[in-house]
Amino acid sequence: MKKRSTTNQHVRTRTDHATELAEDYVEAIAEFTEKSGTCRGVDLATQFGVTNVTVNRMVGRLVRDGYATTTPYGPVELTEKGRKLAAQCRRRHEIVFSFLLCLGVDSATAAIDAEGIEHHVSTDTLAAMKAFVKNSGGRGG
Amino acid sequence: MKKRSTTNQHVRTRTDHATELAEDYVEAIAEFTEKSGTCRGVDLATQFGVTNVTVNRMVGRLVRDGYATTTPYGPVELTEKGRKLAAQCRRRHEIVFSFLLCLGVDSATAAIDAEGIEHHVSTDTLAAMKAFVKNSGGRGG
DNA sequence: TGATGAAGTTAGCACAGGTTAACATTCTGT
DNA sequence: ACAGAATGTTAACCTGTGCTAACTTCATCA
Numbered sequence: 238m239k240k241r242s243t244t245n246q247h248v249r250t251r252t253d254h255a256t257e258l259a260e261d262y263v264e265a266i267a268e269f270t271e272k273s274g275t276c277r278g279v280d281l282a283t284q285f286g287v288t289n290v291t292v293n294r295m296v297g298r299l300v301r302d303g304y305a306t307t308t309p310y311g312p313v314e315l316t317e318k319g320r321k322l323a324a325q326c327r328r329r330h331e332i333v334f335s336f337l338l339c340l341g342v343d344s345a346t347a348a349i350d351a352e353g354i355e356h357h358v359s360t361d362t363l364a365a366m367k368a369f370v371k372n373s374g375g376r377g378g
Numbered sequence: 379m380k381k382r383s384t385t386n387q388h389v390r391t392r393t394d395h396a397t398e399l400a401e402d403y404v405e406a407i408a409e410f411t412e413k414s415g416t417c418r419g420v421d422l423a424t425q426f427g428v429t430n431v432t433v434n435r436m437v438g439r440l441v442r443d444g445y446a447t448t449t450p451y452g453p454v455e456l457t458e459k460g461r462k463l464a465a466q467c468r469r470r471h472e473i474v475f476s477f478l479l480c481l482g483v484d485s486a487t488a489a490i491d492a493e494g495i496e497h498h499v500s501t502d503t504l505a506a507m508k509a510f511v512k513n514s515g516g517r518g519g
Numbered sequence: 520t521g522a523t524g525a526a527g528t529t530a531g532c533a534c535a536g537g538t539t540a541a542c543a544t545t546c547t548g549t
Numbered sequence: 550a551c552a553g554a555a556t557g558t559t560a561a562c563c564t565g566t567g568c569t570a571a572c573t574t575c576a577t578c579a
Contacts, residue, residue, distance in 0.1 A: 247426045253494060254395060279556060285388045291537060310544060310557055340506045350503045353394065357494025365481045420526060430527065432567060451527055451574060
């Protein structure tokens with residue numbers, strides 16, 4: 238096995254971390270908006286177990302990066318870019334979760350691990366997982 | 379499927395991040411020590427693509443947390459605790475990497491994804507991956 | 520032995536993500 | 550309408566992880 242050039246990967250891992258939370262927030266905003274019509278800061282604070290201050294700043298980052306819009310004291314809404322990301326994250330999450338179930342991991346563990354793993358799965362690996370789920374007869378999907 | 383309490387998981391994800399880098403460093407220190415007899419700060423800086431300043435602080439954290447020892451201007455050495463963690467991380471990394479290969483992911487992608495995924499794999503999932511590799515005839519190990 | 524370059528350290532900065540405390544706004548119910 | 554609760558905002562702080570600049574120590578070799 239060829240020794241991989243680890244440097245770039247670690248840089249990648251680092252920058253990945255920067256987007257993980259954004260993905261989680263975008264996903265959560267999409268869910269709340271679907272479920273309740275709107276998404277409030279307090280919803281996100283509860284969801285992530287952080288204070289509303291943290292949510293406030295995170296939402297600010299999402300707005301800055303073009304994933305969401307908001308108004309003072311108003312709800313948070315996803316932009317087109319945000320909705321796309323949310324949909325993509327959800328698909329990916331579903332695949333990873335189903336895949337773990339197919340692999341024989343129990344549901345509770347699969348849920349936890351999927352949360353951590355999903356952000357680090359490349360398109361290729363995701364495709365391989367998807368194929369595996371399909372060949373397993375679609376269990377867990 | 380029971381709806382999981384997402385809050386705790388996000389807290390877990392957060393604290394996970396704090397230990398990921400420590401794991402990577404400990405692994406790297408173990409490798410350099412094996413390969414070269416000692417591990418110097420500059421080795422780690424090169425490995426991770428960061429400055430020696432960053433390495434210095436990270437090593438300080440490892441020392442603080444009982445994973446390593448060092449002396450001013452001297453090499454970094456792992457404690458028993460550090461060696462254990464390194465061994466565990468390496469085993470886990472090998473399993474995840476082999477697993478991805480078995481899944482049909484190409485070697486380069488598997489290497490990248492394994493780096494990201496390995497820190498988020500529970501004991502259960504790791505066991506499932508191991509079993510899968512075994513059943514696949516041990517390809518990629 | 521002492522100059523030079525490599526390696527390590529320290530100080531000070533930035534950004535992300537978390538906190539509490541204090542204040543502002545909005546909503547709700549009497 | 551207004552009091553009080555719920556929610557949102559701002560200021561100020563901590564830690565982790567990066568950085569540059571400036572300095573110290575070490576190791577090597579003429």
